[in-house]
Amino acid sequence: MEPLGDLAPDQVPERFAKLRARFDREAGVAHDENSWKSLRDFWAGRKSGVLTQVADAWLKPAKPDLKRAIGQALNELKAHVEAALESRRLAIEAAADQGALEREREDLSLPGVIRALGTRHPLRQTFEEIERIFLSLGYSVVAGPEMETPYYNFEALNIPEHHPARDNMDTFYMSTPPGAAALLLRTHTSPMQVRTMEKKQPPVRIIVPGKVYRRDNPDATHGFIFHQIEGLAVDTDITFCDFAGTVEYFVREFLGPKVKTRLRPSYFPFTEPSVEVDATCVFCGGKGCNVCKQSGWIELFGAGMVDPAVYGFVNYDAQRLSGFAFGLGVERLTQLKYNVNDLQLYYQNDMRFLRQFA
Ligand code: FA5
Numbered sequence: 001m002e003p004l005g006d007l008a009p010d011q012v013p014e015r016f017a018k019l020r021a022r023f024d025r026e027a028g029v030a031h032d033e034n035s036w037k038s039l040r041d042f043w044a045g046r047k048s049g050v051l052t053q054v055a056d057a058w059l060k061p062a063k064p065d066l067k068r069a070i071g072q073a074l075n076e077l078k079a080h081v082e083a084a085l086e087s088r089r090l091a092i093e094a095a096a097d098q099g100a101l102e103r104e105r106e107d108l109s110l111p112g113v114i115r116a117l118g119t120r121h122p123l124r125q126t127f128e129e130i131e132r133i134f135l136s137l138g139y140s141v142v143a144g145p146e147m148e149t150p151y152y153n154f155e156a157l158n159i160p161e162h163h164p165a166r167d168n169m170d171t172f173y174m175s176t177p178p179g180a181a182a183l184l185l186r187t188h189t190s191p192m193q194v195r196t197m198e199k200k201q202p203p204v205r206i207i208v209p210g211k212v213y214r215r216d217n218p219d220a221t222h223g224f225i226f227h228q229i230e231g232l233a234v235d236t237d238i239t240f241c242d243f244a245g246t247v248e249y250f251v252r253e254f255l256g257p258k259v260k261t262r263l264r265p266s267y268f269p270f271t272e273p274s275v276e277v278d279a280t281c282v283f284c285g286g287k288g289c290n291v292c293k294q295s296g297w298i299e300l301f302g303a304g305m306v307d308p309a310v311y312g313f314v315n316y317d318a319q320r321l322s323g324f325a326f327g328l329g330v331e332r333l334t335q336l337k338y339n340v341n342d343l344q345l346y347y348q349n350d351m352r353f354l355r356q357f358a
Contacts, residue, residue, distance in 0.1 A: 001053035004062065009069040016073040019050070020080060027084050036085075036092055043081050051078050119358040123227060123346055126334045127209050130229050133253045137246065139205045139231070144192035146211055147174065147183050152191035156313040157270040165269050170215040185213035189230035190270060193306070193325055196232065197314035202321055203235040209330075220342045227330035232306070234316070234323030240273075240305060243324035247303060251279050255337060258285070262297065271304025271325055282336055298336060301328045 004015065023043055030039045043050045051074070059070050120128070131141055150161075159165050169187040176183055192208040208230035216222040233246070244263060251261045259282060263275040277300045281292035288294040303326030308318035331343045338357070340346075345353050 001050070001057040004058040004066075004070070007066065009066055012066065012069040012073050016077050019054070020077055023050075023077075023081055023084070027088055030088055031092065031095075033092055033096070036088055039088075040085050044078075044085060051081060119354065121346070121354070122334050122338060122340075122357045123330055125357060126330050126337070127227070127229070129254065130250075130328065130330075130333075131207065131209065133250055134207045134231065137205075137249070139207050139233075142192060142196060142206050142208055143210060144186075144189065144195055144208055146186055146213070148186040148191050149181050150184060152194050153184060153186050153188075156194040156310070157190055158307055158309045158313075159269045163269065168214075171213050172215065186210075187214050188212050188327055189228045190325070190327060192230055193232045193270070193310070194314060197234065197311075197316060202316070202323075203233075204323070205233045207231045218344060220344070221332065221335075223331065223343055223347070226343075229328040229330060231303075231326045231328070232323065233325075234306060234321055236320055236322075238322045238324060240324075243303070243305060246324070247277050247326065251277065251300065254333070255279060255282055260286070261300075264299075266302060266304075268302055268304055270307050270310050271302075272307040274302065274304035277301050277303055277326070279336075283339065300333065300336070301326055303327070 007015070026039055026042075030036045041049065046052060054074055054077070059067065059074055062070050135141070153171075154160070154163075154166060154169075171187045172185045174183040174185075189208045189210050189212060192206070192210075196204060196206055196208075208228075210228065210230075211225060212228050213225055216224050218224060233242070247263070248261045251259055258280075260280045262278045264278055266274045266276040268274040278297040279300050280286035281289060281296055281298050283289050283291045284296065286296040288296050292298050303324065306323045306325050311318040311321060331346060334340060334346070335343060
């Protein structure tokens with residue numbers, strides 16, 4: 001700082017005005033944190049800032065008649081510098097915050113990710129509907145293994161080896177080590193009749209939903225993997241009337257109150273007597289149409305009174321106990337309920353088909 005020299009007191013303000021103008025110019029271009037720091041150090045730095053230099057070079061050596069005027073002007077300049085530095089600092093900080101806000105801003109006008117809502121598969125809907133009906137009648141739901149032994153799938157159901165009933169239940173056999181028990185993919189859910197009665201004494205009231213396998217060629221009414229729901233009720237006093245009443249109640253609940261049922265003689269090795277349960281055609285109301293081949297009736301499922309021979313395999317007293325069993329084909333029942341003309345549609349994941357069950 002050059003010395004102040006010989007000044008009259010009234011010339012002091014002009015010298016300070018020049019300094020202040022210079023400061024204002026420099027402050028006007030300090031737009032970021034670094035240039036603000038340089039400005040602060042240059043003007044207000046404790047050791048060698050302009051203000052300190054002015055105090056050292058002008059105030060300290062001033063003659064008494066100038067001291068008062070210089071002191072007052074220096075104080076005013078100092079107050080101005082400090083206030084301006086502070087307001088610039090706040091402005092720079094605010095600008096930085098604004099910049100960060102803009103950089104990090106979420107664009108709420110962008111459309112969100114649209115997640116399509118799925119619907120339950122028609123077969124699952126049928127499972128749930130049938131489970132609901134039988135749960136309301138006091139049945140419980142049990143599951144069994146899909147990989148079975150020939151004993152549970154056939155023998156204990158009164159289907160010995162070489163029995164002709166095995167012909168339409170050919171299946172997939174697992175390769176097992178020599179000497180180990182043979183294993184196959186179950187052809188029906190009926191093995192769970194035996195497994196349940198082995199473990200539990202009557203009264204028994206169960207349904208068994210599950211997947212089954214057969215060596216059938218796929219077509220509009222056949223799959224090589226399909227689903228069944230087995231039903232079994234055994235107690236000391238179950239009659240054919242209980243069986244017929246249960247079947248009729250189920251069919252009405254499932255297909256509607258107008259549908260009538262009839263029992264037609266049939267054959268299964270593990271039920272005696274055996275029946276096919278038919279219902280009046282849901283499409284023509286029993287008048288006769290293409291679906292029911294003009295008969296007015298459609299076949300629903302196989303059932304019957306448990307054959308006493310089966311009780312022999314599970315140590316049940318056939319003299320004291322009686323019961324009935326049924327096996328529902330889930331694909332076929334769903335076809336009838338919703339008029340699906342091709343069973344393969346269930347497995348093709350075609351959204352146009354599946355959306356109809358929303
Ligand atoms: C049985 O499987 C017996 N276990 C049912 C039974 C249980 C009778 C208890 C008596 C007492 P069936 O082979 O008829 O029966 O098959 C039952 C149902 O499965 C059929 O009515 C049909 O709806 C369905 N079904 C059979 N084969 C196929 C297939 N390949 N694809 C789709 N559904 C099938």
